[in-house]
Amino acid sequence: MTAKRTDVLALGNAIVDVFASAEEDFLIAHELTKGAMMLIDEDRAETLYAAMGPSKIVSGGSAANTIAGLASFGGKGAFIGKVKQDELGKLYKHDLTSLGVAFDTGFASEGPATARSFIIVTPDGERTMNTYLGACQGLTVADVDKAAVQDAEIVYLEGYLWDPPAAKEAFRKASEFAHAAGGRVAITLSDSFCVDRYRDEFLGLIRNRLVDIVFANEAELKSLYQTADFDTALAALRAENIVAAVTRSEKDALAVTPDGIIAEPVFPVERIVDTTGAGDLFAAGFLYGLTSGREVRDSLRLGALAAGEIISHVGARPDISLKTLAGNEGLL
Template sequence: MTAKRYDVLALGNAIVDVIATAEEDFLATHGLVKGSMALIDEARAEALYAAMGPGKVVSGGSAANTIAGLASFGGRGAFIGKVRDDELGRLYRHDLTALGVGFDTPAASEGPATARCFVIVTPDGERTMSTYLGACQNLTPADVDEATVAAADIVYLEGYLWDPPAAKDAFRKASELAHRAGGRVALSLSDSFCVDRYRDEFTGLIRNRTVDLVFANEHELKSLYQTGDFDAAMQALRAENVLAVVTRSENGVLAVTPDGIVAEPVFPVERVVDATGAGDLFAAGFLHGLTSGREVRDCLRLGALAAAEIISHVGARPDVNLKTFAGNNGLL
C-alpha cells in the first residue's frame, strides 16, 4: 500500500478559545460549575465575555488542538471543521494553516458566527468552559472530502461533535471512506456529559468497528459503562477487544491492547498552570507515535510528554516545539 499523505485527519469543532484567569467566586457569581463544559447561546456568550477579565484569544477546539500538537511533533495533519467567513473564522484558518496543517473546508457565507469557547482558569489550574458552538455545528457530509480522507492513515473523530445529526452523518461517511482506503479510525469520547448523552451510540461505534481506537479519561470510561468502579469499567473495556487509551490525570495512563494492559506514569511538571487541552495533546503524542510505527509504550510516553507541556502554561496549543522537547527528553 502506498504511503499516506497525512498521518492524521481530524474532524471536530472549529472553536476560538478566549482564556482568562479568575478566582473561585467568579464561577459562583455567574452560575458556572467548576470543571464542566456548558453549551451557551449567543446572548450568554456576550454577557460572559463582558464580565471576564483580560483574555488570551487562540484558535482551539479539541480535535484541532490534537492536530496542532501532531504538527508540533513534525507529523502531517489535516482538519475538517466549519467556520463562518468572519474575522474569527479567518483567524482560525490562518492559525491552523500556519502550522502546516491542511484545512480546506469551505467557510459558511451565512448563518451563525464562528464558534467561541470561554475558558475560566482558577488558581488550581482547573478549567471551566462555556461554549457557543455557532457555525461549527453546521458540518455536513458534503464537507467530508473523499480524497482527503483516503489520504490519511488515521481519521480522528471528536466526540463533542456528535450532537448535530448532520455531523454524525459526516463522521459515519469519514469512517466508511477511511476503512475503504485502508485507514484507521479513532474516537475521542471528549467529556463525561457527552458520554451520558450518547452512551449507546458510542458503544455501538466501538462494537460495530466504526472506530478502531478509543481515547477516554477515567470519568468518561466510568460513564460509558455506568459504574463508579474503575476496575469494572476497565474490565468492560477489555471485553470490547478494541485498542483503547485511558488517561487518569496524575495517576498516569493505560493502554488496552489485544496483548493486555500497558501502564505509564505521568511526565513530571513543576506546577499545573492550566489543564486545558491536556487530553487533546496526549492524543497528539500518542497518534504521532502510532503513525510513526512505535510501540504502544512509547506512544504513551509521547502522549504524557505532550500533556505535561500543555498543562505547564495557559492555553491548549504547545508553547515549545514538541519534536525538540521530546528529543531533549530522549523520546524521539
C-alpha cells in the first residue's frame, strides 16, 4: 500500500473562540449552564459579547484544535471546515495554515457570518461555551475532497458537527472514501448534550463500523449507554470490540481495545487555568501516537501530556511546541 501523505484529516466546526474570565455570578446573571456548550443565535451572541469583559480572540473549533495539536507534535494534518469570506474567516484560515495544516475548503461567499464561540472561564478553570455556528453549518458533501480524504491515515470526525443534516452526509461520505482507501475513521462524541441528541445515531456509526476509533469523556460515555455507573458504561464500550480512548478529568485516561483496557495517569500541572480544549488536545496526542507507530500506552501518555499543557493556560491551542515538550519528558 502506498504510504499516506497526511496523518490525520479532520472534519469539524470552524469556529473563532472569544475567551473572557468571569465570576460565577456572570453565569447566573446570563442564565448560562456552567461547563456546558450551548448553541445560540446571532442576537444572543451580540448580547453576550457586549456583556463580557476583556477578551482574547483565537481560532478554534474542537477538531481544528486537535489538528493544531497534531501539528505541534510534528504530525501532518489537514482540515475540512466552513468559514465565510469575512474578516474572521480569513483570520481563521491564516491561523490554521500558518501551523502547516492543509485547509483548502472554499470560503462561503454568502449567508451567515463565520462562527464564533464565547467561552467564559471561571476562577476554577471550568469553561462555559456559548456558540453561534454561523457559516460552519454550511459544510456539505461537496466540500469533502475525495483525494484529500483518501490521502489520510485517519479521518477524524467532530460530534459537534452532527447537528446539520448536510454535515452528516459529509461525514458518511468521508467515512466511505477513507475505508475504500484502507484508512481508519475516528469520532469524538464532543459533549454529553450532543450524545443525548444523537445517541442512537452515534451507536449506529460504531456498530455499523462507519467509525473505527471513538473518543469520549466519562460523562459522554455514561450518556451513550444511559447509565450513571462508569464501569457499566465501560463494559458496554468494551463489548463494541473497537478502539476507544476515554478521559476522566483528573483521574486518568483509558484506552479500550479488543485486547483489553490500559490506564495512564494525567500529566501533572502546577495549576489548572482553563480546561478548554483538554479533550481536543488529548485526542491530538493519542492520534499522533497511533499515526507515528507508537504503542497504545505511549499514545495515552502523549495525549495526557498535551492535555496537561493546554489546561495550564488560557486558550485551546498549544503555547509551546508539544514535540519539544514530549522530547523533554522522554516520550519522543
